Amino acid sequence: MSDRGMDGSMFHRIRTLATKELWQLRSDKIFAGLLIIVPLMLLGMVVSVAGGETRPADRVIVVDHDRSAQSRRIAQALENTREIVVHARIDRLADGDRALFEGLVQGLVVIPPDYGRLLREGVRPAEVLLVVDASNTFVAIRLLGTASGAIRALGTTQTDAQSIEVRPTRYFEITALQGRLAPQLGFLLYQVVLMVAGLSIVREAETGTLEQLLVTPLARLELIVGKMLPPLLVGIINFWALFAAARWIWDLPARGSVLLLFGTALLFILAQSAWGLFLSSRVRRQQQATQLIFVQILFDMAFCGYVVPVENLPGFLSWISELLPLRHYLVLVRSILLRGGGFVDNLVPIGALVALNVVFWTLGVISLRQRLQ
Amino acid sequence: MSFRRTWALIRKELAHIRRDYQILFMVLVAPAFVLFLLTYTFAADLQQVRIGVMDQDHSPSSRRYVHTLTSDDEVLVVAYPGSYAETLALLQRGAVGVVVVVPPGFHADLTAGRSAAIQIVLDGSDYHKAETYLQNIEQRTMAWAATQGTTAQRPPPIVVHTRPLYNLPMSWIDAMTPGLMALAFTFPAIAVALACARETEQGSYEGLLSTPIRPIEYLLGKLVPYLVLGVVGTLLAWATALWWFGVPFRGSLADFTVVASAFMLSLMGIGILIGSTANSQRLTIIIIVLIFFVPSFFLSGLLIPLEPGSLAERILVRVLPAANYVDMNRSLFLKGAQLSALGAGLVNLLWIAAATLLASLLLAKKRVA
Numbered sequence: 001m002s003d004r005g006m007d008g009s010m011f012h013r014i015r016t017l018a019t020k021e022l023w024q025l026r027s028d029k030i031f032a033g034l035l036i037i038v039p040l041m042l043l044g045m046v047v048s049v050a051g052g053e054t055r056p057a058d059r060v061i062v063v064d065h066d067r068s069a070q071s072r073r074i075a076q077a078l079e080n081t082r083e084i085v086v087h088a089r090i091d092r093l094a095d096g097d098r099a100l101f102e103g104l105v106q107g108l109v110v111i112p113p114d115y116g117r118l119l120r121e122g123v124r125p126a127e128v129l130l131v132v133d134a135s136n137t138f139v140a141i142r143l144l145g146t147a148s149g150a151i152r153a154l155g156t157t158q159t160d161a162q163s164i165e166v167r168p169t170r171y172f173e174i175t176a177l178q179g180r181l182a183p184q185l186g187f188l189l190y191q192v193v194l195m196v197a198g199l200s201i202v203r204e205a206e207t208g209t210l211e212q213l214l215v216t217p218l219a220r221l222e223l224i225v226g227k228m229l230p231p232l233l234v235g236i237i238n239f240w241a242l243f244a245a246a247r248w249i250w251d252l253p254a255r256g257s258v259l260l261l262f263g264t265a266l267l268f269i270l271a272q273s274a275w276g277l278f279l280s281s282r283v284r285r286q287q288q289a290t291q292l293i294f295v296q297i298l299f300d301m302a303f304c305g306y307v308v309p310v311e312n313l314p315g316f317l318s319w320i321s322e323l324l325p326l327r328h329y330l331v332l333v334r335s336i337l338l339r340g341g342g343f344v345d346n347l348v349p350i351g352a353l354v355a356l357n358v359v360f361w362t363l364g365v366i367s368l369r370q371r372l373q
Numbered sequence: 374m375s376f377r378r379t380w381a382l383i384r385k386e387l388a389h390i391r392r393d394y395q396i397l398f399m400v401l402v403a404p405a406f407v408l409f410l411l412t413y414t415f416a417a418d419l420q421q422v423r424i425g426v427m428d429q430d431h432s433p434s435s436r437r438y439v440h441t442l443t444s445d446d447e448v449l450v451v452a453y454p455g456s457y458a459e460t461l462a463l464l465q466r467g468a469v470g471v472v473v474v475v476p477p478g479f480h481a482d483l484t485a486g487r488s489a490a491i492q493i494v495l496d497g498s499d500y501h502k503a504e505t506y507l508q509n510i511e512q513r514t515m516a517w518a519a520t521q522g523t524t525a526q527r528p529p530p531i532v533v534h535t536r537p538l539y540n541l542p543m544s545w546i547d548a549m550t551p552g553l554m555a556l557a558f559t560f561p562a563i564a565v566a567l568a569c570a571r572e573t574e575q576g577s578y579e580g581l582l583s584t585p586i587r588p589i590e591y592l593l594g595k596l597v598p599y600l601v602l603g604v605v606g607t608l609l610a611w612a613t614a615l616w617w618f619g620v621p622f623r624g625s626l627a628d629f630t631v632v633a634s635a636f637m638l639s640l641m642g643i644g645i646l647i648g649s650t651a652n653s654q655r656l657t658i659i660i661i662v663l664i665f666f667v668p669s670f671f672l673s674g675l676l677i678p679l680e681p682g683s684l685a686e687r688i689l690v691r692v693l694p695a696a697n698y699v700d701m702n703r704s705l706f707l708k709g710a711q712l713s714a715l716g717a718g719l720v721n722l723l724w725i726a727a728a729t730l731l732a733s734l735l736l737a738k739k740r741v742a
Contacts, residue, residue, distance in 0.1 A: 031656055038663045046671050049685045059680075100538065101708055103700055104681055125532045134537035135707040137548040138501070138676055145508030148533040152515075155531030165490045166511050171464055173497030180671075182498075191662055199655050286654045287567055291399055294563060297662065298407055298556060301670055302414040317413065335467055338498035345466045 010222060017213075017226030025230055035196070035234050039188040040245055046184055047177060047250055058143045059087045060107040063096045068116025074109060074128070077150045084146060100133050107132040107143045109151070119155070126155070172339045178252050182338060183306045185242050186268075186330045190300065192238050193269050194293060197231035197276025201368065202289045214372060224368055228273055235269035255340030261332065264346070267353040268329040274360035275325070281364070281371045300326050328352045374589050382586065382594025386568070390598060396564050400602045403560035404610040411553045412546055412618055422506050425452035425463050425472035432480030438491075441517045442473065442510070460494055470496045471506040539707040550620045551706040552675045555695040557610055558633065559665050561603030562640035565595060569648030570657040588737035592645065592730065600634070600641060607633040614706075623709030631712060632701050635722040639694040640665075642729030649733055669695040690721050697721045 025032050062075045078084045087105050090096060096108040110129040118126035128151055134140040174182075204210040213223060239262065246252040254261075279296070283289045303317070304326040313321060321327050328349040335341035335349075343350070390396045424442075428435050442448055452469055454460040460472045474492035482489035493510055495503040537543050572578045581591060611629060614620045622629075644661070651657040669675070672685075673695035679686040689696040697718040704710035712719075 028656075031653075031659065034656075034659055034663070038660075042663060042667050045668065049672055049677075049679065049689075101704075101710070102714070103678065103704070106678065119530060122530065125530055127532050127534060130533055130535045132535070132537050134540035134543050135548055135551075135703045136676075136678060137540065137543055137545050139678060140537055140540075140543060140548075141508075142501075142504060144535055144537070145504065145511075148535060149508065149511060151533050152531055165488055166514050167490055167492045168507050169492060169494045170497035170503065171461065171494065174500070176500055179498075179500045184671075187667065191667070195659050195662060199658065203655060286658075287571070288395055290563065290567060290654070290658050291395060291403075293658070294560065294662070294666075295403075295407065295410070297666055299410055301666075302411050313414070331467065334498055335465070339465045339467070339496070341465050341467070345462075 014222050014225050017222065018229045021226055021230050022233070025234075032234075035192050036237060036241055039192060039238055040241055042188060043181070043184050043242060043245055046180055057083055057085045058107065058139055058146075059085045059105040060109055060143070060147065061087050061096045061099055061105050062089045063091070063093050063108055063110045064089050065091065065113045066111045066115040067091075070116040070119045070126075071111045073154060074111060074151060077154045078109065078147060081146050081150050084143070084150070096131075100131065103133070105133075106136070106139050107147060109147065172255070174253060174338055177250065178338075181246050181250055181252050182333055183330055185239075185246060185337075186304075186326060186333050187301065187306075188242055189235060189238050189265070189269070190272060190326050190329070191297060193231050193235040193272045194276050194297065196234050197228075197273040198279050198289055198293045199286060200227050200230065201277060201280040201371070202283050202286055205284070205371075206286055210372075221365070223372070224277070224365060227277060228270075231273040231276060232269055235273070236266070239265045239269070252337065254337050256336035256342060260343060260346075261336045264329065264332045264336070264350060264353065267350070267357060268325050268332075271325040271353055271357045271360050274357065274364040278360060278364040278367050281367045300324050303327070304330055306330060322352065323356070325353060325356050328356075374587060378586055379590045379593050379597075382590060383598050386594055386598045389568075390602070396568070397602075399564040400561040400599060401606045401609070404554070404557045404603075404606040405613045407560060408550065408553055408557040408610045409613055409617070411556065412550050412614075421446070422448050422471065422509055423451045423469050424448060424506075424510070425454050425460065425469045426450050427454050427456075427460060427472055427474045429477045430475045430479040434480040434483050435475040438475065438479075438514075438517055439473070442513050448509070448513070464494070464496045467496070470499065470502050471510065473510060546618050547620050547707065548703070549675075550614045550618055551702040552673075552699045554607070554610060554614070554633075554702055555636070555673060555675070555698045556666070556669055558603075558607055558637060558698075559640060559661075559669065561599055561606055561637060562644040563661055563665075565599040565641050566644035566648035566657050566661055567654055568599070569595060569645055570651055570654045573649065574653050582740075588734055591737060592734055595645060596641060596730075600637060603637045603641070604630065604634050607637065620706060622706050624705035624711070628710075628712045628715075629702075629705055632698070632705060632715060632719065632722075635719055635726070636694055636698045636701075639722045639725040639729070642726040642733070643694070646729045646733045646736075650736060665695075668693050672696065673699045675699050690718070691724065694722055694725055 060078065062078070064071050064075075075086045075089055079086055087099070093108075093110065096105075096110070099105050100108055108129075108131040110131065112127060112129075115126045115128065118124055130144065130147055130151070132140045132143050201210070204213065243258070243261075247254060276293075279292050280289055283292065303313075303321040304324055305321065331349045332346055332353075335346055390400065426439055426442075428439060439450070443450055452463055452472075454463055454472060460474075463469050463472065472494040474494060476490060476492060479489050479491075491514055493507060495507060497503055540547050572581075586594075608630065611622075611626075611633075615622055643665075647660050647664075648657050651660060668689075672679075672689055672693060675695075678700075679689060679696065686696075701710075701715045701718045704715065
């Protein structure tokens, strides 16, 4: 750097480069606009599909062969869980099977003709058949638990034979809608930052402007700092836009310190930018970068702990998930916003993000230096 | 339209694909490869539950109860909080998602033949996990209760028999793989979108304009080679699902090919439209990521089924190919559905393909003029 000292201070040069990067972003108005507007639109779409319900509701059909006062109470008990919607009460099993096959409902509750009689006599147990569509295992497990619990409880309140009562207490409770909203604050931010960073170096290399930058008095390190600015800026704007929308439009609780969350978001954005710059400097063409980014996004979405609980992943797979900044950031979003966790509660994920920053920045700088030689 | 000119364009595109191994990978291998990666995340044992136990009773009954709760490897006690404050702290730190509280008097109630209570404290910030945990612990508690005291003499008044249809072992891999194909199959469409964007960005599109080639020939020349190779790619993914992951396939391969081709066609329609309107590869990429991936993951019914007939569902099936395909492919694999049962979805896919391809054609004509 010292041999370039004649061309003004380092900060001056970085500022010039930063201005160039920001001008580029400004001149590509569609690109810049999309980066802010599309994530917000997607946030809205995800919420609209969740509907206004506080709980996700599964739909069932009650096939009632009994038509007694007792059998009617089953439909009532299912609706009372507020997690099940009784789509219809019908007599023919074949119609129910058809609805299940077509995906109109997720389960059938089949009540045999002697249900009411058996329950009144109390000699033999009354039987109920619960059929669920297991082609979606998430829904099947949930429905099996809720429906069979509600029906069994119906028996015990009638004869008072239960010896142990289970009383659930929920702390930090949120609605299903808010539950779907929270991880999106991580996903959407992640994708935007990775794309901007992942395409930055390779685009200049492909169009030949990287060579032009190399003949300017910029030092290599200054170039890296300048290149880091667009993803950082886009990330920060996105963080606040997404957070503000989630907080004020959809009432997402913020039980912990928003500043702490912003601090961890900065760590997350920096780590993700470094990784993006690293990828960008390893590939020759934008098309290659695209492939890598796509595979990476799918991979991260699968391994970040939203779809599959990461703590249950077998050995080496759980190690891989530890290397993903997104995984730690999602833990932080949940902890700080939804459970009011503080700095000390979150030492582990914050430490992990700091460590990943060190590793990714080292990799990024080494790889960029090689590329620029 | 001249078939000779279209064929020449197809040959040009094929030569391009053959020369570039990365495109070949993206179109032919990526669907199987990505499916392979994604499916492995579901190989995890999802049923394991880590809990905390707060035993305030310290009695033979409470010890027996906790012991039976954890008798197999599915439930693991990782913490023993001594107070509600410690319980709250555990949940806040995210160390456990559930704490089982055995209140004082548990043993006395049971031995006196009264109804005893168990409290289950849950982390409500993760709804899905909390409910799964609650059900698991509830079932174990009931099972244990049945072996104790009063209920042992009398059978329970209502017995609920359960039958999981279409996926008897309730396998995560079997249920998720057909749905994940919707994500894996986007790669060939991304390749064609990039091919269109590159043509404009590098200026070779102007070169083509000076030849007698007409817009429809240009469109077909791009579409046909990618579509054919992409469909071969979906078949490779199908084979991976069947022979590597052992997912049952109860439909017919011909039906699968028809549905996968229609899905691929609709994706490529969208891809070509974006690729030929966006003026750069960078713009193409960002639009595709944001409009394909996030919605395909969260709005397609992959995890939470769309409510049939709701406004959101009616819009999504008409604009998002994956919202149709996830369900159709699951039906083909697990429910053994015939093509006739998938008519509505097929119509939606072809509608999307027709609309986007027509739009690209009109735009291309405008650019020529």
